[in-house]
Amino acid sequence: MTLIARRRPAFPLLVLGFVGLFSIGLVGKTRAADDPAGVAEAVAAAVRLATASASGGNAERAEDADRIAAIAPAMLVPCLAAFAEATPGGVNWLTNGLDRAVERMGDQVPLADVTAFVADPTRPSRGRTLGYRWLQSRDAATAASLLDSMLDDPALPLRRAAIEKRLAAVADAAEPEQIAVHREMLAAARDVDQVQAIAAWLREHGDEVDVSQVLGFVKNWRASETFDNVGGIGYAAVYPPEKQAAAPEATAWKEVAAEGDQGAVDLNAALGTLKGVVSYAVAEVDMPRGRTAEVRIGSPCAVIVWVNGEKVIDREVYHASEAIDQYVGEATFRAGTNTVLVKCCQNEQTESWAADWKFQLRICDQLGTPLGVQP
Amino acid sequence: MAAGVILGAAPGAATAGEWLGFRGGDGSGVAADTAIRRTWSEEEGIAWKVDLPGRSVASPIVVGDLVVATASSGPQQDQLHVVAVDRESGTIRWQRVFQATGRTLCHPTSAVAACTPASDGERIVAFYSSCDLFCLDLEGRLLWQRNLAVEHPRAGNDVGMGSSPRIIDDAVFVQVDCQGDAFGSAIDLATGEDRWSVTRAKLASWSSPLEVDVAEHGACVLMQNPRGLELRRADDGTAVWLWEGNVGGIAMAATAEGRVFVPSSGIAAVDPTADSGRPLWQQPKLSCGISSPVVFGDSVATLNNGGVLAVADRADGSLRKQVRLAGTFWASPIVVGDTIVAVNMEGTTFVVDAGGSYEILAENDLPGSFPSTPAVADGSLYLQSETALWKTAAAAQP
Numbered sequence: 001m002t003l004i005a006r007r008r009p010a011f012p013l014l015v016l017g018f019v020g021l022f023s024i025g026l027v028g029k030t031r032a033a034d035d036p037a038g039v040a041e042a043v044a045a046a047v048r049l050a051t052a053s054a055s056g057g058n059a060e061r062a063e064d065a066d067r068i069a070a071i072a073p074a075m076l077v078p079c080l081a082a083f084a085e086a087t088p089g090g091v092n093w094l095t096n097g098l099d100r101a102v103e104r105m106g107d108q109v110p111l112a113d114v115t116a117f118v119a120d121p122t123r124p125s126r127g128r129t130l131g132y133r134w135l136q137s138r139d140a141a142t143a144a145s146l147l148d149s150m151l152d153d154p155a156l157p158l159r160r161a162a163i164e165k166r167l168a169a170v171a172d173a174a175e176p177e178q179i180a181v182h183r184e185m186l187a188a189a190r191d192v193d194q195v196q197a198i199a200a201w202l203r204e205h206g207d208e209v210d211v212s213q214v215l216g217f218v219k220n221w222r223a224s225e226t227f228d229n230v231g232g233i234g235y236a237a238v239y240p241p242e243k244q245a246a247a248p249e250a251t252a253w254k255e256v257a258a259e260g261d262q263g264a265v266d267l268n269a270a271l272g273t274l275k276g277v278v279s280y281a282v283a284e285v286d287m288p289r290g291r292t293a294e295v296r297i298g299s300p301c302a303v304i305v306w307v308n309g310e311k312v313i314d315r316e317v318y319h320a321s322e323a324i325d326q327y328v329g330e331a332t333f334r335a336g337t338n339t340v341l342v343k344c345c346q347n348e349q350t351e352s353w354a355a356d357w358k359f360q361l362r363i364c365d366q367l368g369t370p371l372g373v374q375p
Numbered sequence: 376m377a378a379g380v381i382l383g384a385a386p387g388a389a390t391a392g393e394w395l396g397f398r399g400g401d402g403s404g405v406a407a408d409t410a411i412r413r414t415w416s417e418e419e420g421i422a423w424k425v426d427l428p429g430r431s432v433a434s435p436i437v438v439g440d441l442v443v444a445t446a447s448s449g450p451q452q453d454q455l456h457v458v459a460v461d462r463e464s465g466t467i468r469w470q471r472v473f474q475a476t477g478r479t480l481c482h483p484t485s486a487v488a489a490c491t492p493a494s495d496g497e498r499i500v501a502f503y504s505s506c507d508l509f510c511l512d513l514e515g516r517l518l519w520q521r522n523l524a525v526e527h528p529r530a531g532n533d534v535g536m537g538s539s540p541r542i543i544d545d546a547v548f549v550q551v552d553c554q555g556d557a558f559g560s561a562i563d564l565a566t567g568e569d570r571w572s573v574t575r576a577k578l579a580s581w582s583s584p585l586e587v588d589v590a591e592h593g594a595c596v597l598m599q600n601p602r603g604l605e606l607r608r609a610d611d612g613t614a615v616w617l618w619e620g621n622v623g624g625i626a627m628a629a630t631a632e633g634r635v636f637v638p639s640s641g642i643a644a645v646d647p648t649a650d651s652g653r654p655l656w657q658q659p660k661l662s663c664g665i666s667s668p669v670v671f672g673d674s675v676a677t678l679n680n681g682g683v684l685a686v687a688d689r690a691d692g693s694l695r696k697q698v699r700l701a702g703t704f705w706a707s708p709i710v711v712g713d714t715i716v717a718v719n720m721e722g723t724t725f726v727v728d729a730g731g732s733y734e735i736l737a738e739n740d741l742p743g744s745f746p747s748t749p750a751v752a753d754g755s756l757y758l759q760s761e762t763a764l765w766k767t768a769a770a771a772q773p
Contacts, residue, residue: 099471
């Protein structure tokens with residue numbers, strides 16, 4: 001099983017390549033270009049910070065952050081490139097060092113270099129987003145102008161801001177133009193709340209929008225008979241459908257369709273309002289080519305998800321919350337038909353808010369672009 | 376299991392000059408040696424106001440010449456802010472932004488910035504619902520970080536975590552209670568390394584660790600969840616006392632002079648040195664909602680979600696008075712000088728006489744939603760709404 005949060009990036013070859021370019025004077029023309037050893041040292045510190053592990057080595061990382069905080073302005077963009085291979089914790093170490101550096105630089109921040117870096121979608125999204133934040137507080141007009149080409153940007157915060165700007169630009173336009181732009185932005189948006197807001201606007205203006213379709217929820221499922229979960233035993237129990245999770249078996253399957261904007265597979269509606277039970281739901285999803293993708297599930301119940309027999313998500317949490325994309329796991333999909341199996345466990349809580357027994361699931365790339373079609 | 380002789384309330388009772396954690400550095404919520412002005416409004420009696428860079432339901436702290444607040448922002452609430460405000464001028468001295476590494480889902484009424492930061496006067500620790508813990512110096516330099524949800528992948532609660540860190544003897548104590556990877560840890564304040572860590576019951580709670588000193592064991596940390604209390608030595612984590620009972624999952628216990636006042640069917644007063652788990656007294660009318668009880672003088676007071684302030688004799692639990700305030704309360708009451716200060720969600724701060732009459736002396740309105748327990752230092756209150764931080768002007772000198 002591969003959980004997204006556990007991913008560890010590979011060695012930062014891209015960044016070191018950039019260091020090489022810089023140190024031989026192909027990049028940059030200011031003080032740093034005259035001091036390639038200093039640049040290399042700074043970038044090496046930035047890479048160490050960016051690739052820091054989740055714990056340990058704090059003293060060394062703090063020293064490296066101090067080095068970054070003291071860099072010359074010309075070193076700023078080369079250090080931003082170190083975000084290319086950043087770990088979750090490494091992002092914070094490097095951000096702290098760079099924010100302090102920018103704070104110290106004052107009006108010496110190389111805005112033109114930062115602008116070019118932010119504008120380049122091939123640069124690491126984290127670094128570009130940080131650079132955009134600096135630009136916003138120093139040259140808001142330039143920052144805003146960059147957004148015009150970012151409607152399909154791989155950096156989600158920049159894409160979101162670009163969509164907001166585009167929508168704001170037509171706020172006073174004639175309704176047909178507004179509707180046309182909103183339709184375009186609905187296709188561009190990836191943040192769920194932004195998709196929902198644009199869809200709501202379109203509905204208010206007479207468009208029929210299938211939000212479930214836009215978000216790409218897997219709609220067609222078959223639910224198994226129920227199994228015992230009294231006392232919570234069912235979560236760990238291996239019932240027949242998961243004995244061969246790649247080709248689940250059950251004595252009875254019932255067709256269930258996901259309903260509503262939330263793409264909910266409501267097992268209470270399908271199987272009866274039950275407590276202390278487990279059911280499995282299976283769906284087939286076609287992929288045009290083999291690839292890794294994110295499986296994103298939301299449920300108020302304990303869930304386990306398998307893709308082609310490989311467990312990709314398991315969360316034994318009952319009635320704490322429910323949200324779209326609540327749990328995310330990475331899975332390998334093959335070209336053609338793939339089998340997704342969900343084990344959804346309902347407990348015995350009696351409160352009214354603990355009655356729901358449902359889930360929603362979609363398959364996306366890392367940006368949230370829906371993937372896969374159902375046969 | 377009995378804990379031995381209790382020395383008394385946790386040391387380091389809030390001084391007039393600083394307020395170093397949730398309900399102060401000692402967690403008591405008492406600042407006896409200061410006084411605040413009685414009245415203020417948006418137009419009068421306010422020293423300054425600062426807008427926060429995101430949402431927060433945490434409380435501010437006051438350390439040195441800084442007021443430190445946390446906030447979270449972004450569509451996924453995954454941008455974690457630490458904001459250091461100049462205490463005198465209200466200008467932002469520095470601001471740091473971190474990326475959450477753990478879960479950032481939470482109830483719409485909460486925020487990922489739900490845990491009050493803490494300080495030892497030299498360092499600031501900021502903890503978030505995402506289980507990210509950052510230690511910074513007073514200039515905003517990151518000294519260490521712990522991405523605890525990376526270390527404990529199933530840690531977190533999608534309602535939102537709310538337990539605030541507590542600093543005891545150069546260690547920061549965190550309590551991560553949830554249905555997944557629940558644990559409690561003592562983390563060295565200087566290095567960020569674990570001193571000890573224990574697995575806790577897979578049960579959600581939002582209460583915060585509290586220092587209780589016991590003669591036989593020295594400084595101990597009290598952690599509670601809905602099934603009871605657990606007292607552990609601060610230095611090595613050895614469990615020295617367990618108390619089983621139905622305990623509130625949000626309001627945290629208070630302690631004073633050898634007793635622990637536990638939110639449990641009202642308030643139960645328990646003695647951690649006794650072999651018997653039987654409460655010394657239990658007063659059901661001391662009802663806690665989200666707000667934690669406060670012990671001051673010979674009294675204990677509670678505030679329920681509906682705004683009923685109840686005061687009882689802390690020796691025997693006999694009820695002295697119930698006073699109906701107005702509104703809904705998340706913030707815990709604090710005691711400042713001879714007044715009880717309680718802030719409702721609607722932005723009204725009640726100043727209540729703590730000297731025996733328990734009369735409402737003043738009601739002061741500010742705009743916004745106020746889930747946060749106020750801080751107090753040097754005669755000023757620091758009131759935090761979900762989006763802004765306000766400082767009241769100091770009380771006029773007599």
